[in-house]
Amino acid sequence: MKKLLIIGILFLYSTNISSQINPKYSTVQVVAYWSKLEKQSYNISYEKLKIKNNDTISREIMKYEVDIKVIDSTNNSYTSEWFYKNFTIDTDYELVKKLTAISKDISVTIKTDELDTFIEVVNWE
Numbered sequence: 001m002k003k004l005l006i007i008g009i010l011f012l013y014s015t016n017i018s019s020q021i022n023p024k025y026s027t028v029q030v031v032a033y034w035s036k037l038e039k040q041s042y043n044i045s046y047e048k049l050k051i052k053n054n055d056t057i058s059r060e061i062m063k064y065e066v067d068i069k070v071i072d073s074t075n076n077s078y079t080s081e082w083f084y085k086n087f088t089i090d091t092d093y094e095l096v097k098k099l100t101a102i103s104k105d106i107s108v109t110i111k112t113d114e115l116d117t118f119i120e121v122v123n124w125e
Contacts, residue, residue, distance in 0.1 A: 037071070039067065040068050046061070048060040060091040062090075066082055077114065084108070107123070
């Protein structure tokens with residue numbers, strides 16, 4: 001049976017996901033055991049709110065898709081290709097918009113240990 005890997009924030013592993021205001025009581029780590037050539041696709045969304053005096057003063061939303069394919073698997077490591085696509089962002093910050101624009105349709109090859117702890121980016125240029 002395949003177990004899913006939940007991805008919280010862009011690009012790296014050992015994911016801690018916070019779903020409540022107090023992260024101390026609301027984080028979880030999920031480890032997936034993959035087979036060689038296994039593929040999964042995920043839709044990811046990230047929302048950031050700034051609140052002042054019980055009013056929302058800013059809101060930033062980012063959504064994208066990632067296709068993950070295990071290209072090599074050993075007893076103690078995985079090498080996987082992550083293809084990021086279909087970015088949409090709703091923000092007032094121009095720098096964030098520009099950084100997102102250069103991230104479109106990018107492929108990143110990542111090596112992790114057997115517990116999905118990040119080791120290295122293989123295709124770093």
